[in-house]
Amino acid sequence: MGDEYSAKDLNELRYTAKTKHDYILCVEREDAMIDRIANFKPEIVIVGQAHGDYFVGDGKQVLAEKGITVKDYAIEGTGRGSTISYAEVMFGPRQSTDIAHIDRSASPNPRRNIERQNFTRRYNAVTTGRINPESNPQFIGTWDTYCRPHGLFEVHQTGEGFAGLIEDGFGLAKFKGEIDSRSLQFVKYYDPELSARIDDADDEVIYYVPIIHEATSTDGVNYHGEYSGEKTGIGKFILVRR
16 A cells, blocks of 8 residues: 555655745745846846845845846835735725835845745755754754654854754754753743744744753763743753764
8 A cells, every 4th residue: 555654754744845845935936036137137126025025135145146236125015104904905895006005115124034044944954954054063953853854953052051052943042051961951042033933823922932941861962851931831852962
């Protein structure tokens, strides 16, 4: 009857497929847009706001290397300063042309750039088993033992003691704690300026609270334990010394 997969295997396959889809849709498609802009050299380019935010944000240098200069940036706003929601514009009874306008004073949303970086981090996780293959972390682990690439994270100790930065599919977090050959304990805080949720969670700030991690080890290399936080609940994690 062919290969048989466990529920855990299927969960990881589903996550891998979704991650690759998101990467193609956001990153590869965006790169193709830049190549076409460089090739055809249009005077005006109309793209989705997320793409435009990247073009005038982190992608500005990429465009410059291809001879593209962004002189003006504007977005389509709604309601001329009112509180009309996106859903009302798209699906409400009024025509979107009745309440849409061009906002030439808008600034790019920096979170768009973080989201693009996270798509790349997650793609790396499912294709290479690393968040950033070019970095040299002291530890690699996962906070999702049911789907390893989803929770994959890399620990970078900086300065003295067991402290530094953690990088995962949500971005960067600061951590500080203690570790020895038998146990570890640390507290993690995601940096709101360097991290962003890009999954189906309703609460974007769920991880901007202290998350406590505690684990034990029998060999000083492999640590198994639990994390807990006010909004995260309790979960299991694994950390491996490199």
